[in-house]
Amino acid sequence: MGFPVGYTEVFLPKLFLHTISFLGLIRNLIFTLFNYLGLSDFLETDPVWPHNPTRTSPESPPVSALFIREILPVIKFEELVVVGDPPESCAVCLYEFEGGEEIRWLRNCSHVFHRACLDRWMDHEQTTCPLCRTPFVPDELRDEFNQRLWAASGVADLYSDYSWVQGL
The missing domain is CATH 1.20.5 (Single alpha-helices involved in coiled-coils or other helix-helix interfaces)
Incomplete structure (x- = not known):
């Protein structure tokens, strides 16, 4: 063969x-x-990728993201006081935390993320933790947050402009 x-x-x-x-x-x-x-x-040596709007941050963050940023303080990683072992890396970007980096600590679930990672997450109108889906806004501040959001949305102004309809 x-x-x-x-x-x-x-x-x-x-x-x-x-x-x-x-x-x-x-x-x-x-x-x-x-x-x-x-x-x-x-010569263009770097690859040019087509513009993908879903991968970039919006030019102006939503109002809810601005209010949440006021609620969630920015601290340095070295200043973080955690019971037990501190987190080693950010669950969004997977990079390890270093001493002087700015982070956001979520009070409701105690997860920790880089400030930029969490801000980018909020810029896409996300209002829950990327890991456990716990709301960013603590329960005791939920009513105040909703009132501020409602007032900022302009619905309150629209409602007051047409309140004369109730009198008819």
């Missing part, structure tokens, strides 16, 4: 790999030429 002498299937991948290698060589030659001529600023 034995193996056949020629494999036609192997020829196509070899040709493809050689073509890709040749194109890579041409690309490197062009980059070298542009660097030599001092024109490297005209």
Whole structure:
């Protein structure tokens, strides 16, 4: 029996790999030429990804996020006093906490996050902990928060403008 002498299937991948290698060589030659001529600023070396609006923060955060930021203080990680072992890393970005970093400590569930990570989470109208879904606003401040949010939304002004309808 034995193996056949020629494999036609192997020829196509070899040709493809050689073509890709040749194109890579041409690309490197062009980059070298542009660097030599001092024109490297005209070459885009970083990949350009299409704009994805769901991955970026909104330009102006929602009113609820602004009010929640007032409620949740920013502290330095080294100032955090926790019963038991302190958290090692942020559950949003997975980076370890360092002494001077700004963090937000959630009073309702005691989870800790980098300030920027939690602020970005709130900018997308999230009002609960990213880990356990406990509301950011403590129960004792819930009524005050809702009143401020209602007043800031402009509904109160709209209601007062049309209160004359009740008299008809």
